[in-house]
Amino acid sequence: MNIGYLGPVGTFSYQVAHRAFPEEQHTAYTTISECLDAVAANEIDVCLVPFENAIEGTVNVTLDYLYQNDVPPIQAEYILPISQNIMVNKQRSSDWQEATTILSHPQGLAQCHDYLTKNFPHIKREAVSSTAFAAEYVSTHPDEKTLAIAPLFAAEHYDLDVVRANAQGNMHNETRFIALSNRKLAITDDPIETKTTLLLKLPDNDSGTLHTMLSTFAWRNINMSKIESRPTKTRLGQYFFHIDLDVGADNRLLDNAMVEISLLGGTVKVLGSYDVYKIK
Amino acid sequence: MNIGYLGPVGTFSYQVAHRAFPEEQHTAYTTISECLDAVAANEIDVCLVPFENAIEGTVNVTLDYLYQNDVPPIQAEYILPISQNIMVNKQRSSDWQEATTILSHPQGLAQCHDYLTKNFPHIKREAVSSTAFAAEYVSTHPDEKTLAIAPLFAAEHYDLDVVRANAQGNMHNETRFIALSNRKLAITDDPIETKTTLLLKLPDNDSGTLHTMLSTFAWRNINMSKIESRPTKTRLGQYFFHIDLDVGADNRLLDNAMVEISLLGGTVKVLGSYDVYKIK
Numbered sequence: 172m173n174i175g176y177l178g179p180v181g182t183f184s185y186q187v188a189h190r191a192f193p194e195e196q197h198t199a200y201t202t203i204s205e206c207l208d209a210v211a212a213n214e215i216d217v218c219l220v221p222f223e224n225a226i227e228g229t230v231n232v233t234l235d236y237l238y239q240n241d242v243p244p245i246q247a248e249y250i251l252p253i254s255q256n257i258m259v260n261k262q263r264s265s266d267w268q269e270a271t272t273i274l275s276h277p278q279g280l281a282q283c284h285d286y287l288t289k290n291f292p293h294i295k296r297e298a299v300s301s302t303a304f305a306a307e308y309v310s311t312h313p314d315e316k317t318l319a320i321a322p323l324f325a326a327e328h329y330d331l332d333v334v335r336a337n338a339q340g341n342m343h344n345e346t347r348f349i350a351l352s353n354r355k356l357a358i359t360d361d362p363i364e365t366k367t368t369l370l371l372k373l374p375d376n377d378s379g380t381l382h383t384m385l386s387t388f389a390w391r392n393i394n395m396s397k398i399e400s401r402p403t404k405t406r407l408g409q410y411f412f413h414i415d416l417d418v419g420a421d422n423r424l425l426d427n428a429m430v431e432i433s434l435l436g437g438t439v440k441v442l443g444s445y446d447v448y449k450i451k
Numbered sequence: 452m453n454i455g456y457l458g459p460v461g462t463f464s465y466q467v468a469h470r471a472f473p474e475e476q477h478t479a480y481t482t483i484s485e486c487l488d489a490v491a492a493n494e495i496d497v498c499l500v501p502f503e504n505a506i507e508g509t510v511n512v513t514l515d516y517l518y519q520n521d522v523p524p525i526q527a528e529y530i531l532p533i534s535q536n537i538m539v540n541k542q543r544s545s546d547w548q549e550a551t552t553i554l555s556h557p558q559g560l561a562q563c564h565d566y567l568t569k570n571f572p573h574i575k576r577e578a579v580s581s582t583a584f585a586a587e588y589v590s591t592h593p594d595e596k597t598l599a600i601a602p603l604f605a606a607e608h609y610d611l612d613v614v615r616a617n618a619q620g621n622m623h624n625e626t627r628f629i630a631l632s633n634r635k636l637a638i639t640d641d642p643i644e645t646k647t648t649l650l651l652k653l654p655d656n657d658s659g660t661l662h663t664m665l666s667t668f669a670w671r672n673i674n675m676s677k678i679e680s681r682p683t684k685t686r687l688g689q690y691f692f693h694i695d696l697d698v699g700a701d702n703r704l705l706d707n708a709m710v711e712i713s714l715l716g717g718t719v720k721v722l723g724s725y726d727v728y729k730i731k
Contacts, residue, residue, distance in 0.1 A: 382662070
């Protein structure tokens, strides 16, 4: 199989792709949208993209794409522990504290916000497309006083010095990655849970009817483990809801709840019923 | 009164501060957190910060601050129509299409994402602290092939050429700004609505109890106009909810609902009951 992931080499998605599918072929994509485009067009068998971080919340690019486009179902979810580390070119190890710029993905910068504000209040924070790009840039620009925030394996891959490990504010940081595919995945690990993810749009975008819609699950004792809203991008105050339910596929009560929501005027898009795995 | 806003001169917050409080003194702050810190410490009388954009959704920095800190109540909300425009230094008007870098606030870049992808697929998008900073940078660096995405009044203020007006993807774009203050504000305009905003944390962070909590409003015919979740930043899967209700202050039914939520184990923080105004 060909596994597409949010590249380049050295990103968290790269790490998940290699841990979850070590024997398969891997293809890096520059953006989340391009990776999702590729699996929708059957150019790859599986698309692995980040979906939610414990600190920064949902990855809006992924959620908005899933709402707006037709994609293969989610077949599995992987939870990866996250550490963000500050690293420098080895030729700059002695004067790294004089750095004037620090590069990372916006979520890397956000996760290290408290550390930077306290220790480097005047450093220029520059957002780039990935943590791996930041590490690669620092490795190829020894002449610049620039640091990168990236995972530890990026330091190994690009031969950089880690000058501050675990610079992220929150020690329990984790990120969820989803695997979308038209194929059932044969996974031998033990899952930690099973769930169904759906997107719900209310009739007339009336948040007041949300309670009625949620009643269709509550009456049937279907537990909801997550609910969040996102703007539909049409006008202020119009939302859709991203809901996780603690049930798997082929659940008769869930089927009945879906029919009832439809009768009540709601629109449901099921993204998949799947197992969740923890990456150590 | 002294009105603090998210600066520098020329931001959307600046525009709201001057339209809503034309006769008062205005103080610019570099970040949303500093502006909120200042009103919490009574250094300013009113703090005006962005809270939600129609396309990008809630301004998470603002919401997270309100969840984590004690602040004066929200006294009013202002809705401002948003246009994003591409502008260039007047010395570069002839060769602006050769620009290699475009600067804006991350939301400015996100709102013009489709236009840039179509027309400038290879331009380097650089996130800076505000649209006004982007405009100021372009005005002071005529030697660089750099564009800015900013509101029209920033082009006037920094004497730049607007080369593409309304480059944002969505024509109905608007942003909500909230005014926090310990003082009641004397506003003569007619409000378009009245609402109460609260933050709800469920007992044991169990999303399954959300339905029960929302029932306390539904049974009393208190309409909910918005609900969204945000991670509590403690660990993956723990959220608080930001809820808007279509009721004003001194509502006996609302008081009863709050008591009941507390008895059910929920924690509620009321951010304020206030009127909403539209800025033309």
